[in-house]
Amino acid sequence: MIANCVQHPGAAAGWRCDACDSALCPACTAWQHLPSGNLERCTRCGGLARAIRVPRGELHPYSVEQLLEALKYPFNGPGLLVVFSVSVVLWLFGLIGAYGIARGLALAFLFQIVRHTALGHDDRPGPEDFTSLADLALPSLRFFIALAWIWLPLGIWNYLHPKPSLDPIAIHQKQAEKAMRPGGGGMMMQGKRVIQGPNGLEVVEADAPPQELSESQKRDKEALEAQDREEAAAQAAAEQQAVHERGGDSPWVNLVPAVLILLGIFIVPMSLLLSSLQTPFHIVLNPVLTAGYAVRLGKDYQLAVGFCATLVAAALLWTKVDQRWLATIPLHSFVASVGHVTLQIIFFRGIGLLVRARGADLGYGSESDYLVNVLGDAQPMIDLAAQREASGPAPVVFDSAGNPVSSEQQAQRPRTTEPIEIELSPSHAALPDEDPNDALVRLLALEDLAACFAVLEADGAKVRPQTLAPQTWFELGKKALEAKSGKAASFALKRCLDAAPTGPHAPRAWLLAARVYDELLGDRKTSNRLLGELVKRFPETQEGQFAQKRLGPPAAPKA
Numbered sequence: 001m002i003a004n005c006v007q008h009p010g011a012a013a014g015w016r017c018d019a020c021d022s023a024l025c026p027a028c029t030a031w032q033h034l035p036s037g038n039l040e041r042c043t044r045c046g047g048l049a050r051a052i053r054v055p056r057g058e059l060h061p062y063s064v065e066q067l068l069e070a071l072k073y074p075f076n077g078p079g080l081l082v083v084f085s086v087s088v089v090l091w092l093f094g095l096i097g098a099y100g101i102a103r104g105l106a107l108a109f110l111f112q113i114v115r116h117t118a119l120g121h122d123d124r125p126g127p128e129d130f131t132s133l134a135d136l137a138l139p140s141l142r143f144f145i146a147l148a149w150i151w152l153p154l155g156i157w158n159y160l161h162p163k164p165s166l167d168p169i170a171i172h173q174k175q176a177e178k179a180m181r182p183g184g185g186g187m188m189m190q191g192k193r194v195i196q197g198p199n200g201l202e203v204v205e206a207d208a209p210p211q212e213l214s215e216s217q218k219r220d221k222e223a224l225e226a227q228d229r230e231e232a233a234a235q236a237a238a239e240q241q242a243v244h245e246r247g248g249d250s251p252w253v254n255l256v257p258a259v260l261i262l263l264g265i266f267i268v269p270m271s272l273l274l275s276s277l278q279t280p281f282h283i284v285l286n287p288v289l290t291a292g293y294a295v296r297l298g299k300d301y302q303l304a305v306g307f308c309a310t311l312v313a314a315a316l317l318w319t320k321v322d323q324r325w326l327a328t329i330p331l332h333s334f335v336a337s338v339g340h341v342t343l344q345i346i347f348f349r350g351i352g353l354l355v356r357a358r359g360a361d362l363g364y365g366s367e368s369d370y371l372v373n374v375l376g377d378a379q380p381m382i383d384l385a386a387q388r389e390a391s392g393p394a395p396v397v398f399d400s401a402g403n404p405v406s407s408e409q410q411a412q413r414p415r416t417t418e419p420i421e422i423e424l425s426p427s428h429a430a431l432p433d434e435d436p437n438d439a440l441v442r443l444l445a446l447e448d449l450a451a452c453f454a455v456l457e458a459d460g461a462k463v464r465p466q467t468l469a470p471q472t473w474f475e476l477g478k479k480a481l482e483a484k485s486g487k488a489a490s491f492a493l494k495r496c497l498d499a500a501p502t503g504p505h506a507p508r509a510w511l512l513a514a515r516v517y518d519e520l521l522g523d524r525k526t527s528n529r530l531l532g533e534l535v536k537r538f539p540e541t542q543e544g545q546f547a548q549k550r551l552g553p554p555a556a557p558k559a
Contacts, residue, residue: 002374003052007044014375015040019047026375030382034444037472040380048441049380050466053371056120057357060372062300066357067307070349074342082109082124083345087337094333100140106341107139110348111276117352118277118359119502125540142275145284149271150264154257178228269308270294270301273351277364296361297354304354311347315340369502436460437467444472453480453488460491465498474505477512486520489513507543510534514547 003013005025013023022028022044029049032039040049060066074083086106093102109125116125270293274284283289294301322336329335360367434442436459443451456463468476477492493513496505510530518527531547538544 014052014378015049016052017042017047017049020045024049026378026381029380030384031380032384037475052374054374056370056372062354062357066353067350070346073349074345078124083341086341090337091334104140107143110344111139113348114276114352117349118355146271146275149267153260266305269305293362297358300358304351307350311343315343436462437464449479453485456488456491465495470496470500470503470505474509481516486516489516507538507541511543
Protein backbone atom coordinates (compact mmCIF):
# COMPACT_ATOMS: atom_id res chain seq x y z
CA MET A 1 0.00 0.00 0.00
CA ILE A 2 1.38 3.42 -0.99
CA ALA A 3 1.64 5.88 1.91
CA ASN A 4 1.00 9.62 1.65
CA CYS A 5 3.41 12.34 2.68
CA VAL A 6 2.93 13.59 6.26
CA GLN A 7 3.56 17.18 5.12
CA HIS A 8 1.53 16.98 1.90
CA PRO A 9 -1.33 14.46 2.39
CA GLY A 10 -2.34 14.69 -1.26
CA ALA A 11 1.09 13.51 -2.49
CA ALA A 12 2.38 9.94 -2.49
CA ALA A 13 5.42 9.29 -0.32
CA GLY A 14 8.54 7.84 -1.88
CA TRP A 15 10.91 7.99 1.11
CA ARG A 16 10.78 7.34 4.85
CA CYS A 17 13.02 9.06 7.38
CA ASP A 18 15.10 6.82 9.66
CA ALA A 19 15.09 9.40 12.43
CA CYS A 20 11.50 10.67 12.65
CA ASP A 21 9.81 7.89 10.63
CA SER A 22 8.03 10.45 8.48
CA ALA A 23 6.76 9.46 5.05
CA LEU A 24 8.20 11.95 2.57
CA CYS A 25 7.30 13.09 -0.93
CA PRO A 26 9.94 14.50 -3.33
CA ALA A 27 9.26 18.03 -2.07
CA CYS A 28 10.14 16.93 1.48
CA THR A 29 13.33 15.08 0.55
CA ALA A 30 16.72 16.66 -0.16
CA TRP A 31 20.02 15.67 -1.71
CA GLN A 32 23.22 15.95 0.31
CA HIS A 33 26.25 15.78 -1.97
CA LEU A 34 29.35 14.07 -0.55
CA PRO A 35 32.68 13.14 -2.13
CA SER A 36 31.77 9.49 -1.76
CA GLY A 37 28.28 9.88 -3.27
CA ASN A 38 24.91 11.43 -2.54
CA LEU A 39 22.66 10.94 0.48
CA GLU A 40 18.92 11.53 0.62
CA ARG A 41 17.86 13.57 3.66
CA CYS A 42 14.61 14.38 5.43
CA THR A 43 13.92 18.14 5.29
CA ARG A 44 11.92 17.92 8.53
CA CYS A 45 14.63 16.64 10.86
CA GLY A 46 17.74 16.13 8.72
CA GLY A 47 17.72 12.35 9.17
CA LEU A 48 18.67 9.83 6.52
CA ALA A 49 15.78 9.24 4.12
CA ARG A 50 15.45 5.82 2.51
CA ALA A 51 13.51 5.13 -0.64
CA ILE A 52 10.34 3.13 0.00
CA ARG A 53 10.60 -0.04 -2.06
CA VAL A 54 7.82 -2.48 -2.87
CA PRO A 55 7.69 -5.67 -4.95
CA ARG A 56 7.52 -4.89 -8.65
CA GLY A 57 4.53 -7.20 -9.00
CA GLU A 58 2.63 -5.14 -6.43
CA LEU A 59 3.36 -1.83 -8.13
CA HIS A 60 3.05 -3.13 -11.70
CA PRO A 61 1.04 -6.39 -11.52
CA TYR A 62 0.92 -8.84 -14.39
CA SER A 63 -2.24 -7.88 -16.22
CA VAL A 64 -4.12 -7.74 -19.48
CA GLU A 65 -2.81 -4.20 -19.97
CA GLN A 66 0.77 -5.46 -19.85
CA LEU A 67 -0.03 -8.21 -22.34
CA LEU A 68 -1.60 -5.67 -24.67
CA GLU A 69 1.69 -3.78 -24.48
CA ALA A 70 3.47 -7.04 -25.35
CA LEU A 71 1.43 -7.14 -28.57
CA LYS A 72 3.04 -3.83 -29.55
CA TYR A 73 6.56 -4.97 -28.65
CA PRO A 74 7.65 -5.96 -32.20
CA PHE A 75 5.88 -3.08 -33.93
CA ASN A 76 8.28 -0.15 -33.62
CA GLY A 77 11.55 0.73 -35.32
CA PRO A 78 13.94 -1.61 -33.47
CA GLY A 79 11.27 -4.31 -33.13
CA LEU A 80 10.51 -4.40 -36.86
CA LEU A 81 14.23 -4.54 -37.59
CA VAL A 82 14.59 -7.55 -35.29
CA VAL A 83 11.63 -9.33 -36.91
CA PHE A 84 13.04 -8.67 -40.37
CA SER A 85 16.56 -9.80 -39.41
CA VAL A 86 15.47 -13.05 -37.76
CA SER A 87 13.11 -13.83 -40.65
CA VAL A 88 15.85 -13.24 -43.23
CA VAL A 89 18.24 -15.56 -41.34
CA LEU A 90 15.61 -18.32 -41.12
CA TRP A 91 14.70 -17.93 -44.80
CA LEU A 92 18.26 -17.86 -46.15
CA PHE A 93 19.45 -20.75 -43.98
CA GLY A 94 16.39 -22.71 -45.05
CA LEU A 95 17.33 -22.21 -48.71
CA ILE A 96 20.74 -23.80 -48.15
CA GLY A 97 19.41 -26.65 -46.01
CA ALA A 98 20.72 -25.31 -42.69
CA TYR A 99 17.40 -24.33 -41.15
CA GLY A 100 18.26 -26.13 -37.88
CA ILE A 101 21.20 -23.80 -37.23
CA ALA A 102 19.06 -20.73 -37.88
CA ARG A 103 16.32 -22.12 -35.66
CA GLY A 104 18.83 -22.55 -32.83
CA LEU A 105 19.87 -18.92 -33.23
CA ALA A 106 16.25 -17.78 -33.21
CA LEU A 107 15.44 -19.80 -30.07
CA ALA A 108 18.50 -18.41 -28.30
CA PHE A 109 17.26 -14.91 -29.09
CA LEU A 110 13.69 -15.69 -27.96
CA PHE A 111 14.92 -17.14 -24.65
CA GLN A 112 17.11 -14.07 -24.20
CA ILE A 113 14.02 -11.86 -24.60
CA VAL A 114 12.54 -13.55 -21.51
CA ARG A 115 15.63 -12.91 -19.38
CA HIS A 116 16.08 -9.39 -20.76
CA THR A 117 12.45 -8.54 -20.01
CA ALA A 118 12.67 -10.08 -16.53
CA LEU A 119 15.46 -7.64 -15.63
CA GLY A 120 13.15 -4.72 -16.36
CA HIS A 121 14.35 -3.85 -19.87
CA ASP A 122 11.92 -2.79 -22.57
CA ASP A 123 14.41 -2.74 -25.44
CA ARG A 124 15.72 -5.74 -27.39
CA PRO A 125 18.70 -7.89 -26.40
CA GLY A 126 21.72 -7.35 -28.60
CA PRO A 127 23.91 -9.84 -30.50
CA GLU A 128 26.59 -9.62 -27.81
CA ASP A 129 24.43 -11.97 -25.75
CA PHE A 130 25.52 -14.88 -27.99
CA THR A 131 29.14 -15.74 -27.32
CA SER A 132 29.57 -19.43 -28.15
CA LEU A 133 28.11 -22.38 -30.05
CA ALA A 134 26.50 -23.54 -26.81
CA ASP A 135 24.33 -20.41 -26.96
CA LEU A 136 22.85 -21.84 -30.18
CA ALA A 137 22.70 -25.57 -29.39
CA LEU A 138 21.38 -25.52 -25.81
CA PRO A 139 18.21 -23.48 -26.55
CA SER A 140 17.17 -26.04 -29.19
CA LEU A 141 17.65 -28.85 -26.66
CA ARG A 142 15.81 -26.89 -23.97
CA PHE A 143 12.93 -26.18 -26.36
CA PHE A 144 12.65 -29.87 -27.25
CA ILE A 145 12.63 -30.85 -23.58
CA ALA A 146 10.12 -28.13 -22.69
CA LEU A 147 7.66 -29.60 -25.21
CA ALA A 148 8.14 -33.05 -23.68
CA TRP A 149 5.01 -32.39 -21.60
CA ILE A 150 3.05 -32.91 -24.83
CA TRP A 151 4.95 -35.49 -26.86
CA LEU A 152 6.25 -37.69 -24.02
CA PRO A 153 2.87 -38.60 -22.39
CA LEU A 154 1.35 -39.22 -25.80
CA GLY A 155 4.30 -41.38 -26.81
CA ILE A 156 4.02 -43.47 -23.63
CA TRP A 157 0.26 -43.81 -24.05
CA ASN A 158 0.55 -44.95 -27.66
CA TYR A 159 3.28 -47.39 -26.69
CA LEU A 160 1.15 -48.92 -23.94
CA HIS A 161 -2.02 -48.85 -26.10
CA PRO A 162 -0.90 -49.65 -29.64
CA LYS A 163 -3.45 -49.70 -32.43
CA PRO A 164 -3.62 -52.72 -34.73
CA SER A 165 -1.02 -52.24 -37.42
CA LEU A 166 -2.21 -52.17 -41.04
CA ASP A 167 -0.25 -53.58 -43.95
CA PRO A 168 0.16 -50.73 -46.48
CA ILE A 169 0.71 -53.19 -49.34
CA ALA A 170 -2.50 -55.05 -48.54
CA ILE A 171 -4.35 -51.73 -48.33
CA HIS A 172 -3.03 -50.71 -51.74
CA GLN A 173 -4.01 -54.03 -53.28
CA LYS A 174 -7.50 -53.74 -51.81
CA GLN A 175 -7.92 -50.26 -53.25
CA ALA A 176 -6.71 -51.46 -56.67
CA GLU A 177 -9.19 -54.35 -56.61
CA LYS A 178 -12.07 -51.98 -55.78
CA ALA A 179 -11.05 -49.62 -58.56
CA MET A 180 -11.02 -52.44 -61.15
CA ARG A 181 -14.42 -53.82 -60.22
CA PRO A 182 -17.33 -53.24 -62.58
CA GLY A 183 -18.39 -49.64 -62.08
CA GLY A 184 -15.42 -49.02 -59.80
CA GLY A 185 -13.94 -46.12 -61.72
CA GLY A 186 -10.82 -47.86 -63.05
CA MET A 187 -7.21 -46.78 -62.76
CA MET A 188 -5.38 -43.91 -64.43
CA MET A 189 -2.39 -44.79 -66.65
CA GLN A 190 -0.58 -42.23 -68.85
CA GLY A 191 -3.62 -40.03 -69.38
CA LYS A 192 -5.92 -42.99 -70.02
CA ARG A 193 -8.23 -44.95 -67.76
CA VAL A 194 -8.28 -48.75 -67.46
CA ILE A 195 -11.73 -50.10 -66.56
CA GLN A 196 -13.52 -53.46 -66.28
CA GLY A 197 -15.86 -53.53 -69.26
CA PRO A 198 -18.30 -56.16 -70.58
CA ASN A 199 -15.49 -57.74 -72.61
CA GLY A 200 -12.84 -57.58 -69.90
CA LEU A 201 -10.21 -54.85 -69.35
CA GLU A 202 -10.62 -51.83 -71.62
CA VAL A 203 -8.59 -48.63 -72.10
CA VAL A 204 -10.73 -45.49 -72.44
CA GLU A 205 -10.17 -41.75 -72.30
CA ALA A 206 -9.70 -40.29 -68.84
CA ASP A 207 -12.88 -38.19 -69.12
CA ALA A 208 -14.99 -40.89 -70.79
CA PRO A 209 -18.46 -41.30 -69.24
CA PRO A 210 -19.05 -44.45 -67.14
CA GLN A 211 -20.29 -47.46 -69.10
CA GLU A 212 -23.62 -49.11 -68.48
CA LEU A 213 -23.23 -52.30 -66.45
CA SER A 214 -24.82 -55.56 -67.51
CA GLU A 215 -27.17 -57.40 -65.17
CA SER A 216 -24.49 -59.93 -64.23
CA GLN A 217 -22.00 -57.13 -63.48
CA LYS A 218 -24.58 -55.41 -61.30
CA ARG A 219 -25.10 -58.62 -59.33
CA ASP A 220 -21.32 -59.05 -58.97
CA LYS A 221 -20.96 -55.47 -57.77
CA GLU A 222 -23.67 -55.89 -55.15
CA ALA A 223 -22.11 -59.14 -53.93
CA LEU A 224 -18.67 -57.54 -53.63
CA GLU A 225 -20.07 -54.53 -51.73
CA ALA A 226 -21.82 -56.89 -49.31
CA GLN A 227 -18.53 -58.71 -48.84
CA ASP A 228 -16.79 -55.38 -48.13
CA ARG A 229 -19.34 -54.59 -45.45
CA GLU A 230 -18.83 -57.97 -43.83
CA GLU A 231 -15.04 -57.50 -43.85
CA ALA A 232 -15.36 -53.99 -42.35
CA ALA A 233 -17.61 -55.30 -39.58
CA ALA A 234 -15.17 -58.12 -38.86
CA GLN A 235 -12.27 -55.64 -38.77
CA ALA A 236 -14.16 -53.38 -36.33
CA ALA A 237 -14.97 -56.36 -34.14
CA ALA A 238 -11.30 -57.39 -34.13
CA GLU A 239 -10.21 -53.88 -33.15
CA GLN A 240 -12.82 -53.77 -30.38
CA GLN A 241 -11.62 -57.13 -29.12
CA ALA A 242 -8.02 -55.85 -29.10
CA VAL A 243 -9.09 -52.80 -27.09
CA HIS A 244 -10.95 -55.04 -24.66
CA GLU A 245 -7.89 -57.27 -24.24
CA ARG A 246 -5.81 -54.18 -23.37
CA GLY A 247 -8.31 -53.34 -20.65
CA GLY A 248 -9.48 -50.21 -22.43
CA ASP A 249 -13.04 -51.01 -23.44
CA SER A 250 -14.35 -47.98 -21.53
CA PRO A 251 -15.56 -45.17 -23.83
CA TRP A 252 -13.55 -42.72 -21.71
CA VAL A 253 -10.31 -44.31 -22.88
CA ASN A 254 -10.55 -42.49 -26.20
CA LEU A 255 -10.53 -39.19 -24.31
CA VAL A 256 -7.20 -39.88 -22.60
CA PRO A 257 -5.00 -38.56 -25.45
CA ALA A 258 -7.06 -35.36 -25.60
CA VAL A 259 -6.74 -34.91 -21.83
CA LEU A 260 -2.98 -35.46 -22.05
CA ILE A 261 -2.70 -32.79 -24.75
CA LEU A 262 -4.74 -30.30 -22.68
CA LEU A 263 -2.58 -30.90 -19.62
CA GLY A 264 0.51 -30.46 -21.76
CA ILE A 265 -0.79 -27.18 -23.15
CA PHE A 266 -1.39 -25.97 -19.58
CA ILE A 267 2.10 -26.84 -18.34
CA VAL A 268 4.20 -26.07 -21.47
CA PRO A 269 4.24 -22.26 -20.92
CA MET A 270 5.77 -22.86 -17.48
CA SER A 271 8.21 -25.37 -18.93
CA LEU A 272 9.26 -22.91 -21.65
CA LEU A 273 9.56 -20.15 -19.05
CA LEU A 274 11.85 -22.25 -16.85
CA SER A 275 13.88 -23.39 -19.87
CA SER A 276 14.41 -19.80 -21.03
CA LEU A 277 15.73 -18.96 -17.54
CA GLN A 278 18.34 -21.73 -17.97
CA THR A 279 16.78 -23.81 -15.19
CA PRO A 280 18.38 -27.27 -14.79
CA PHE A 281 16.72 -30.00 -16.84
CA HIS A 282 15.80 -32.13 -13.83
CA ILE A 283 13.61 -29.27 -12.55
CA VAL A 284 11.97 -28.60 -15.92
CA LEU A 285 10.98 -32.28 -16.17
CA ASN A 286 9.87 -32.59 -12.54
CA PRO A 287 6.06 -32.54 -12.57
CA VAL A 288 5.82 -31.69 -8.87
CA LEU A 289 8.10 -28.64 -9.11
CA THR A 290 6.76 -27.41 -12.44
CA ALA A 291 3.14 -27.73 -11.38
CA GLY A 292 4.04 -26.19 -8.00
CA TYR A 293 5.37 -23.08 -9.72
CA ALA A 294 2.19 -22.85 -11.79
CA VAL A 295 0.01 -23.13 -8.67
CA ARG A 296 2.12 -20.56 -6.83
CA LEU A 297 1.62 -17.99 -9.59
CA GLY A 298 -2.14 -18.61 -9.49
CA LYS A 299 -4.26 -16.29 -11.64
CA ASP A 300 -1.19 -14.67 -13.19
CA TYR A 301 -0.15 -18.00 -14.68
CA GLN A 302 -3.69 -18.73 -15.86
CA LEU A 303 -3.63 -15.39 -17.66
CA ALA A 304 -0.29 -16.30 -19.23
CA VAL A 305 -1.63 -19.69 -20.39
CA GLY A 306 -4.62 -18.01 -22.04
CA PHE A 307 -2.32 -15.49 -23.73
CA CYS A 308 0.04 -18.22 -24.98
CA ALA A 309 -2.82 -20.43 -26.19
CA THR A 310 -4.25 -17.49 -28.15
CA LEU A 311 -0.90 -16.91 -29.86
CA VAL A 312 -0.56 -20.63 -30.69
CA ALA A 313 -4.02 -20.53 -32.27
CA ALA A 314 -2.99 -17.43 -34.22
CA ALA A 315 0.14 -19.27 -35.44
CA LEU A 316 -1.97 -22.22 -36.64
CA LEU A 317 -4.33 -19.83 -38.41
CA TRP A 318 -1.37 -18.08 -40.04
CA THR A 319 -0.12 -21.47 -41.28
CA LYS A 320 -3.52 -22.11 -42.91
CA VAL A 321 -3.42 -18.66 -44.53
CA ASP A 322 0.06 -19.39 -45.84
CA GLN A 323 -0.98 -22.75 -47.31
CA ARG A 324 -4.14 -21.44 -48.95
CA TRP A 325 -3.42 -17.88 -50.05
CA LEU A 326 0.30 -17.12 -49.73
CA ALA A 327 1.70 -20.22 -51.43
CA THR A 328 1.39 -18.66 -54.89
CA ILE A 329 3.05 -15.30 -54.19
CA PRO A 330 6.82 -14.71 -54.61
CA LEU A 331 8.93 -15.27 -51.49
CA HIS A 332 5.92 -16.71 -49.70
CA SER A 333 8.19 -18.69 -47.31
CA PHE A 334 9.82 -15.44 -46.18
CA VAL A 335 6.43 -13.75 -45.70
CA ALA A 336 5.22 -16.74 -43.69
CA SER A 337 8.39 -16.60 -41.56
CA VAL A 338 7.78 -12.93 -40.76
CA GLY A 339 4.36 -13.76 -39.35
CA HIS A 340 5.59 -16.68 -37.25
CA VAL A 341 8.61 -14.75 -35.89
CA THR A 342 6.37 -11.85 -34.88
CA LEU A 343 4.02 -14.14 -32.94
CA GLN A 344 6.93 -15.94 -31.28
CA ILE A 345 8.51 -12.66 -30.11
CA ILE A 346 5.17 -11.59 -28.60
CA PHE A 347 4.81 -15.04 -26.96
CA PHE A 348 8.19 -14.88 -25.18
CA ARG A 349 7.79 -11.21 -24.31
CA GLY A 350 4.53 -12.15 -22.57
CA ILE A 351 6.10 -14.83 -20.36
CA GLY A 352 9.08 -12.51 -19.74
CA LEU A 353 6.68 -9.95 -18.28
CA LEU A 354 5.38 -12.68 -15.95
CA VAL A 355 8.94 -13.27 -14.69
CA ARG A 356 9.45 -9.53 -14.29
CA ALA A 357 6.45 -9.32 -11.97
CA ARG A 358 6.69 -12.68 -10.17
CA GLY A 359 10.29 -13.83 -10.61
CA ALA A 360 10.87 -14.02 -6.86
CA ASP A 361 8.13 -16.68 -6.63
CA LEU A 362 10.00 -18.68 -9.26
CA GLY A 363 13.31 -18.49 -7.41
CA TYR A 364 14.85 -16.41 -10.21
CA GLY A 365 17.03 -14.10 -8.15
CA SER A 366 16.29 -12.93 -4.63
CA GLU A 367 13.32 -10.97 -3.37
CA SER A 368 15.40 -7.79 -3.28
CA ASP A 369 15.95 -8.08 -7.03
CA TYR A 370 12.24 -7.42 -7.55
CA LEU A 371 11.92 -4.44 -5.23
CA VAL A 372 11.44 -1.09 -6.96
CA ASN A 373 11.09 2.45 -5.71
CA VAL A 374 7.43 3.13 -5.08
CA LEU A 375 7.69 6.43 -7.00
CA GLY A 376 9.78 5.00 -9.80
CA ASP A 377 12.38 7.46 -11.12
CA ALA A 378 11.19 10.38 -8.98
CA GLN A 379 14.05 12.28 -7.34
CA PRO A 380 14.28 14.61 -4.32
CA MET A 381 13.40 18.17 -5.30
CA ILE A 382 15.70 19.97 -2.85
CA ASP A 383 19.47 20.40 -3.05
CA LEU A 384 20.99 21.08 0.39
CA ALA A 385 24.14 22.60 -1.11
CA ALA A 386 22.12 25.13 -3.12
CA GLN A 387 19.93 25.78 -0.09
CA ARG A 388 22.98 26.47 2.10
CA GLU A 389 24.45 28.82 -0.48
CA ALA A 390 21.18 30.73 -0.55
CA SER A 391 20.73 30.94 3.22
CA GLY A 392 24.37 31.12 4.36
CA PRO A 393 26.30 28.64 6.54
CA ALA A 394 24.59 27.31 9.63
CA PRO A 395 26.44 26.13 12.72
CA VAL A 396 26.56 22.44 13.52
CA VAL A 397 24.75 21.95 16.85
CA PHE A 398 25.19 18.95 19.19
CA ASP A 399 23.61 18.22 22.54
CA SER A 400 25.53 17.44 25.72
CA ALA A 401 25.85 13.76 24.78
CA GLY A 402 27.50 14.63 21.49
CA ASN A 403 24.48 13.84 19.31
CA PRO A 404 23.45 16.21 16.47
CA VAL A 405 20.38 18.34 17.23
CA SER A 406 17.83 18.89 14.43
CA SER A 407 16.15 22.24 13.86
CA GLU A 408 12.81 20.85 15.12
CA GLN A 409 14.45 19.57 18.31
CA GLN A 410 16.07 22.94 18.83
CA ALA A 411 12.69 24.66 18.41
CA GLN A 412 11.11 22.34 21.00
CA ARG A 413 13.76 23.03 23.66
CA PRO A 414 12.94 25.36 26.59
CA ARG A 415 14.18 28.85 25.90
CA THR A 416 16.40 28.71 28.97
CA THR A 417 18.41 25.85 27.42
CA GLU A 418 21.21 26.96 25.16
CA PRO A 419 22.42 24.54 22.45
CA ILE A 420 26.04 23.55 22.57
CA GLU A 421 27.96 24.51 19.46
CA ILE A 422 30.99 22.33 18.77
CA GLU A 423 33.63 23.29 16.29
CA LEU A 424 34.36 20.24 14.11
CA SER A 425 37.89 18.90 14.16
CA PRO A 426 39.52 17.44 10.99
CA SER A 427 38.98 13.85 12.19
CA HIS A 428 36.06 12.28 14.06
CA ALA A 429 35.96 8.77 15.44
CA ALA A 430 32.83 6.86 16.39
CA LEU A 431 31.40 7.97 19.71
CA PRO A 432 31.37 5.51 22.65
CA ASP A 433 28.50 3.01 22.39
CA GLU A 434 27.38 4.62 19.12
CA ASP A 435 25.63 2.33 16.67
CA PRO A 436 27.99 1.74 13.71
CA ASN A 437 25.17 2.53 11.25
CA ASP A 438 24.55 5.92 12.88
CA ALA A 439 28.28 6.54 13.15
CA LEU A 440 28.82 5.83 9.48
CA VAL A 441 26.05 8.23 8.42
CA ARG A 442 27.33 10.95 10.76
CA LEU A 443 30.94 10.58 9.62
CA LEU A 444 29.92 10.63 5.97
CA ALA A 445 28.04 13.85 6.60
CA LEU A 446 31.27 15.23 8.08
CA GLU A 447 33.11 13.97 4.95
CA ASP A 448 35.65 12.12 7.11
CA LEU A 449 36.40 9.07 4.97
CA ALA A 450 39.25 7.83 7.16
CA ALA A 451 36.90 7.59 10.14
CA CYS A 452 34.31 5.83 7.93
CA PHE A 453 36.93 3.24 6.98
CA ALA A 454 37.75 2.75 10.67
CA VAL A 455 34.08 2.08 11.45
CA LEU A 456 33.85 -0.49 8.65
CA GLU A 457 37.06 -2.24 9.71
CA ALA A 458 35.92 -2.42 13.32
CA ASP A 459 32.20 -3.15 12.95
CA GLY A 460 31.56 -3.74 9.24
CA ALA A 461 29.58 -6.91 9.91
CA LYS A 462 27.06 -4.90 11.98
CA VAL A 463 26.43 -2.30 9.28
CA ARG A 464 23.16 -2.82 7.40
CA PRO A 465 22.97 -2.58 3.59
CA GLN A 466 20.08 -0.11 3.91
CA THR A 467 22.21 2.36 5.85
CA LEU A 468 23.49 3.95 2.63
CA ALA A 469 22.34 4.11 -0.96
CA PRO A 470 23.95 1.54 -3.33
CA GLN A 471 25.78 4.32 -5.18
CA THR A 472 27.19 5.64 -1.90
CA TRP A 473 28.36 2.15 -0.89
CA PHE A 474 30.07 1.75 -4.24
CA GLU A 475 31.84 5.12 -4.05
CA LEU A 476 32.86 4.40 -0.46
CA GLY A 477 34.32 1.04 -1.50
CA LYS A 478 36.21 2.67 -4.36
CA LYS A 479 37.66 5.31 -2.01
CA ALA A 480 38.67 2.58 0.44
CA LEU A 481 40.42 0.71 -2.37
CA GLU A 482 42.33 3.88 -3.29
CA ALA A 483 43.26 4.32 0.37
CA LYS A 484 44.40 0.65 0.46
CA SER A 485 41.95 -0.16 3.24
CA GLY A 486 41.13 -3.66 2.07
CA LYS A 487 38.79 -4.75 4.83
CA ALA A 488 36.74 -1.55 4.64
CA ALA A 489 36.59 -1.79 0.85
CA SER A 490 35.38 -5.39 0.98
CA PHE A 491 32.61 -4.52 3.45
CA ALA A 492 31.48 -1.47 1.46
CA LEU A 493 31.35 -3.35 -1.86
CA LYS A 494 29.53 -6.28 -0.27
CA ARG A 495 26.91 -3.93 1.17
CA CYS A 496 26.55 -2.33 -2.28
CA LEU A 497 25.72 -5.76 -3.72
CA ASP A 498 23.43 -6.60 -0.79
CA ALA A 499 21.50 -3.36 -1.30
CA ALA A 500 21.12 -3.74 -5.10
CA PRO A 501 22.23 -7.16 -6.43
CA THR A 502 21.24 -6.26 -10.01
CA GLY A 503 21.68 -2.49 -9.81
CA PRO A 504 23.75 -0.45 -12.25
CA HIS A 505 26.81 -0.59 -9.97
CA ALA A 506 26.64 -4.35 -9.35
CA PRO A 507 29.01 -5.52 -12.17
CA ARG A 508 31.71 -2.99 -11.19
CA ALA A 509 31.24 -3.81 -7.50
CA TRP A 510 31.90 -7.51 -8.17
CA LEU A 511 34.99 -6.64 -10.20
CA LEU A 512 36.35 -4.18 -7.60
CA ALA A 513 35.70 -6.70 -4.81
CA ALA A 514 37.73 -9.32 -6.70
CA ARG A 515 40.52 -6.77 -7.09
CA VAL A 516 40.41 -5.95 -3.35
CA TYR A 517 40.80 -9.61 -2.36
CA ASP A 518 43.62 -10.13 -4.86
CA GLU A 519 45.63 -6.93 -4.36
CA LEU A 520 44.95 -5.88 -0.77
CA LEU A 521 43.87 -9.02 1.10
CA GLY A 522 46.09 -11.52 -0.75
CA ASP A 523 43.26 -14.03 -1.23
CA ARG A 524 43.49 -15.15 -4.87
CA LYS A 525 41.05 -18.03 -4.36
CA THR A 526 38.24 -15.73 -3.16
CA SER A 527 39.12 -13.25 -5.89
CA ASN A 528 38.66 -15.91 -8.57
CA ARG A 529 35.40 -17.02 -6.98
CA LEU A 530 34.11 -13.45 -7.16
CA LEU A 531 35.18 -13.23 -10.80
CA GLY A 532 33.31 -16.46 -11.46
CA GLU A 533 30.17 -15.05 -9.86
CA LEU A 534 30.54 -11.93 -11.99
CA VAL A 535 30.71 -14.04 -15.16
CA LYS A 536 27.70 -16.07 -14.05
CA ARG A 537 25.51 -13.11 -13.10
CA PHE A 538 26.52 -10.51 -15.71
CA PRO A 539 28.04 -12.37 -18.69
CA GLU A 540 26.90 -9.73 -21.19
CA THR A 541 28.62 -6.76 -19.50
CA GLN A 542 32.14 -5.49 -20.17
CA GLU A 543 33.05 -6.36 -16.58
CA GLY A 544 31.77 -9.92 -17.05
CA GLN A 545 33.71 -10.36 -20.29
CA PHE A 546 36.86 -8.97 -18.65
CA ALA A 547 36.43 -11.39 -15.74
CA GLN A 548 36.07 -14.29 -18.18
CA LYS A 549 39.35 -13.32 -19.83
CA ARG A 550 41.06 -13.17 -16.44
CA LEU A 551 39.74 -16.61 -15.52
CA GLY A 552 40.56 -18.12 -18.91
CA PRO A 553 38.34 -20.36 -21.05
CA PRO A 554 35.82 -22.58 -19.22
CA ALA A 555 37.12 -26.02 -18.31
CA ALA A 556 36.05 -28.83 -20.61
CA PRO A 557 33.49 -31.21 -19.04
CA LYS A 558 34.88 -34.47 -17.73
CA ALA A 559 34.16 -37.57 -19.78
